[in-house]
Amino acid sequence: MVFKRTAMFFVAVIMSFAAVFTVIPGQPDVQASSPYESMERNINATMADSSMKSIVSSVTVRKASTGEIVYEANADRKVTPASTLKLLTSAAALETLGEEYRFTTEMLTDGSIEKGVLNGNLYLRGQGDPTLMKKDLDQFATVLAKSGVKKINGDLVGDDSWFDAIRLSPGIDKSDETFYYAAQISGLTLSPNTDYDAGTVIVNARPTKKGYKAKVTMTPDTGIITIINKSNTVPKGHKNTLSIKRKHGTNTIVITGNAPIGSAGKKEWVTVSNPTAYSLDVFKKSLGSKGIKFNKSSKVTRREAPQNADIISSRQSMPLKKLMRPFMKLSNNTHAEILAKTMGKQLYGDGSWNAGLRVMREFGQSIGLHSAAWDFEDASGMSHKNKVTSAELTELLFLVRQAPWYGSFVQGLPVSGMNDRFIGGTLKNRLTGATVKGKVVAKTGSLNHVNALAGYVETRNGETLIFSVLTQGQKKTALPAIDQIATIIATTPTN
Known part of the structure; x- marks a missing residue:
């Protein structure tokens, strides 16, 4: 290790303290100079x-x-x-x-480009970067489009093999799994904004007209999520009872409760089941927005990129x-x-x-x-x-x-x-x-x-x-x- 246990020390840049405890009154084990x-x-x-x-x-x-x-x-x-x-x-x-230290995400292929067609598979390989966002996938798509690719005769493949396949730590309870603080861990994951809550989508439910369902938006938009909207817009002054939760073991998000007119509604960072599939789905949308289409037989799948795959573009995160x-x-x-x-x-x-x-x-x-x-x-x-x-x-x-x-x-x-x-x-x-x-x-x-x-x-x-x-x-x-x-x-x- 770089440093040893000695009495030497750096002058603190900022300092701090706080406390909580419990002791039997009058019997604390205290030593004080x-x-x-x-x-x-x-x-x-x-x-x-x-x-x-x-x-x-x-x-x-x-x-x-x-x-x-x-x-x-x-x-x-x-x-x-x-x-x-x-x-x-x-x-x-x-x-x-x-x-x-920086996390690296790469776009690779095992094929070649001829007359605007990529004859081969397109890979997205991750190292667990928690700061990867849709805009970064858009940039990958831009690079591919500028290389002349308009069609892909192969699969879109996610390589998340940098980490093992266990996605939740032992301390995560079933009841926690829908919430941002218990997101699944994957070698390929995506964050919805610069809080970098990787493996989540932001779901926003806002009131509309009395008797109508709340308007629901999702950031980023992804097809792997199914929204079941059971909400109701109610008059101003009523209690906001909106609830946004993912059904355990699925990518179905259920929205229930009342959204009062004039209120902000409710915004939740909701975890996704399978962050790798989430990242690939958003990436496919990015490619589509640049006019890049896949063959009808192409699949979106997960496997390790071959060692001889060529790196088309890479992205590095901010330093640790x-x-x-x-x-x-x-x-x-x-x-x-x-x-x-x-x-x-x-x-x-x-x-x-x-x-x-x-x-x-x-x-x-x-x-x-x-x-x-x-x-x-x-x-x-x-x-x-x-x-x-x-x-x-x-x-x-x-x-x-x-x-x-x-x-x-x-x-x-x-x-x-x-x-x-x-x-x-x-x-x-x-x-x-x-x-x-x-x-x-x-x-x-x-x-x-x-x-x-x-x-x-x-x-x-x-x-x-x-x-x-x-x-x-x-x-x-x-x-x-x-x-x-x-x-x-x-x-x-x-x-």
Whole structure:
């Protein structure tokens, strides 16, 4: 690995903190050096609140300068990290793939062009690029049209063999599969807009006239989706009850409920079943828009491109250092799983979760993390079986400050209270007060009955502290308590 575990560190570009936890009042396992006694008292007061009694928690605060722990409560207790697991995923990806890594998508053929006819198959080969969009497929079609092709006497073939055929991680529940955060992972996939939620389509249902169905549009337009519209436009002032969901195991999207006149209706990012087929369908439409037709016997299919196929055109994604913003700011689960499989492919020639998670574990061990403190079966944090301690998360956040790619790592983290969603990210609407706005730079985490926050905070004295607060088992959200602790750390004098 590029960096070693030492006491050296980079000056933080931005800093942050936050917290949630549960401890039996009066019995926190706390160690605090004297400059932090005030912070300790204030955090303990929050932890002793009656609303926190039933929560399982783990909390650690360290000095960014030395890694010294200045506050801990159940620091070695394993708790579900939710999306704070992405801190490990992103660090491993930056180390393994490099800041300049780009995903490549290629258009190939095994045939030849004669008098405007491509006699052979046309291939679209992917490496899991989550930023591939319709406009990129339009560009491929333009290149082919400019080469003189007007007809294809062969198949349109998707090559998604860069990854294995397992499309969903173990933590994805059947009920989650329609939603953007549980998209299928494929070596060939497509995003509907620059949020880069790969493997989804944007479905928009808007009110029309009273008694009529809502008007439905889809971005991008694709023939693999069947829309069943059972909605109804109702008078202004009625409740908006629109629901947009994909039927499990199909590419049928059902729209139900009322769309009040004057309302915006409803917009959903809905996953597709089989992202490879989705990408090919949109690509075929792009080709058609350029006047390129297929033979009646041509098929749209999936298989590996032959080794001797000629590359007609290729497209590269933005570098990984730039992808860190939509990935971490918006907590994109699909990006995390794609990066895991990509790491496995690059290091072990195996684009699978097993290989990718192996790379993540080995990365952690190489920088000095303790493998016994980490249990994970995905890279996004979706699984409730994932476990880690707050001590280890803060240790990771301390160690990565020594890495040459630390700047790319930290610029991807959400910043408290900042309005721009590509700055504030998932902290955009949290910690907005004058004393904490812009002071907390941290990764959020949320699942049912789970909340987490881990990152950096700038204190009132200008010191950088590293923190991690993990909670599970709560009946109500623990975010108010977490944000209260973040505020305490940011505003309490530490010297």
